[in-house]
Amino acid sequence: MTQLAYGTLQQLPKVLLHDNLEGGLRPSTLVELAAEQGYTGLPAEEPGRLQEWYAREGARLHEAESVRFEPVLDLLQTREALTRVAAECAQDLAEDGVVYAEVKVAPELHTRQDLNREEVVAAVLEGLRVGEAKSRLFGRTVDVRLLLTAMRQAADSLEIADLAVRYRHQGVAGFDISGPEAGYPPTRHISACEYIKRENFNLTLHAGEGFGLSSIWEAIQWCGAERLGQGVRIIDDIAVAEDGSAKLGQLASFVRDKRIPLELCPSSNVNTGVVRDLSEHPVEVLRKLRFRATINTDNRMLDRTSMTEEFSRLADEFGYGLEELRWFTVNAMKSAFTSHDERLALINHTIKPGYATVRSGYASAAFFRQEDAW
Numbered sequence: 001m002t003q004l005a006y007g008t009l010q011q012l013p014k015v016l017l018h019d020n021l022e023g024g025l026r027p028s029t030l031v032e033l034a035a036e037q038g039y040t041g042l043p044a045e046e047p048g049r050l051q052e053w054y055a056r057e058g059a060r061l062h063e064a065e066s067v068r069f070e071p072v073l074d075l076l077q078t079r080e081a082l083t084r085v086a087a088e089c090a091q092d093l094a095e096d097g098v099v100y101a102e103v104k105v106a107p108e109l110h111t112r113q114d115l116n117r118e119e120v121v122a123a124v125l126e127g128l129r130v131g132e133a134k135s136r137l138f139g140r141t142v143d144v145r146l147l148l149t150a151m152r153q154a155a156d157s158l159e160i161a162d163l164a165v166r167y168r169h170q171g172v173a174g175f176d177i178s179g180p181e182a183g184y185p186p187t188r189h190i191s192a193c194e195y196i197k198r199e200n201f202n203l204t205l206h207a208g209e210g211f212g213l214s215s216i217w218e219a220i221q222w223c224g225a226e227r228l229g230q231g232v233r234i235i236d237d238i239a240v241a242e243d244g245s246a247k248l249g250q251l252a253s254f255v256r257d258k259r260i261p262l263e264l265c266p267s268s269n270v271n272t273g274v275v276r277d278l279s280e281h282p283v284e285v286l287r288k289l290r291f292r293a294t295i296n297t298d299n300r301m302l303d304r305t306s307m308t309e310e311f312s313r314l315a316d317e318f319g320y321g322l323e324e325l326r327w328f329t330v331n332a333m334k335s336a337f338t339s340h341d342e343r344l345a346l347i348n349h350t351i352k353p354g355y356a357t358v359r360s361g362y363a364s365a366a367f368f369r370q371e372d373a374w
Contacts, residue, residue, distance in 0.1 A: 015099065023303075025301050060302065082127060090135060099346060150177050230264070262291055265295075
């Protein structure tokens with residue numbers, strides 16, 4: 001198999017479904033915001049050292065995520081700061097070759113000062129549009145939608161769900177529930193989930209990372225999740241024999257048969273201890289079994305990653321080439337919370353042609369003419 005150069009991977013069109021705005025900031029921006037606001041709570045005052053602090057080995061195993069996010073949240077309490085980081089998010093994704101993205105933000109985390117939740121959403125949406133426009137000036141096109149996240153440990157998910165519905169035609173693509181799984185089952189927020197379904201809107205739930213199959217089962221069967229945020233623990237319902245054959249349990253079979261997308265975040269899963277090493281990540285098993293697996297970043301700053309970096313790490317570990325990376329990308333676009341026509345247009349006019357440009361010496365043109373099973 002031809003080894004794909006990092007630059008080639010960066011140019012490939014990519015689709016991102018699971019990325020947290022608060023976890024993907026530029027370290028340099030945090031330093032500048034701290035200086036502007038007179039804030040002294042950063043763990044380091046130089047961007048390189050700050051990045052090292054956030055991404056140092058084992059950090060996400062031993063420290064509560066709330067503690068690690070606290071300095072970020074302290075600095076993202078103004079309209080100007082939120083608009084800036086959202087614009088930079090869109091620009092960074094475009095520079096990385098992402099053509100479509102859904103980025104998560106939790107409005108309730110940004111109302112410590114003068115902003116209300118509506119103002120938080122408006123500021124982030126404004127920033128995304130600014131970032132998209134700036135990217136077009138440099139010949140890169142990215143479409144970034146927003147997912148509004150309610151925190152599992154809070155009690156206002158119905159209000160956040162209503163906010164998502166109210167902004168559905170202004171750039172909000174759906175509703176998400178995130179936060180600690182243990183002790184906070186998704187059924188605590190079933191009223192919000194039922195409201196989203198009644199409104200014919202889109203629902204993804206963080207499930208199957210910190211907790212196992214029961215969390216996935218509740219998210220799907222009780223709450224009606226269309227996608228699983230992470231979902232990596234579905235592997236617990238799959239028995240893989242030494243010869244490579246696999247037997248799926250009832251839940252795993254349901255997830256695969258119903259084509260429920262898995263928003264896998266490989267680097268994040270390693271850094272949080274869900275898997276010990278990338279070589280043990282079930283992404284390859286799930287790919288071979290043809291689950292609707294997608295590749296995502298989760299927290300770009302905390303995991304020192306990007307979509308290109310995720311592709312590169314998987315290519316190095318599992319020998320993935322264009323065929324596999326294209327498969328993950330088409331999977332993600334099929335699973336996006338946008339219209340059927342928009343999904344088809346991006347697959348047929350952006351993603352497939354983008355991969356076709358590097359097919360020479362790697363695969364026959366016939367491969368790129370094949371239709372993907374929906």
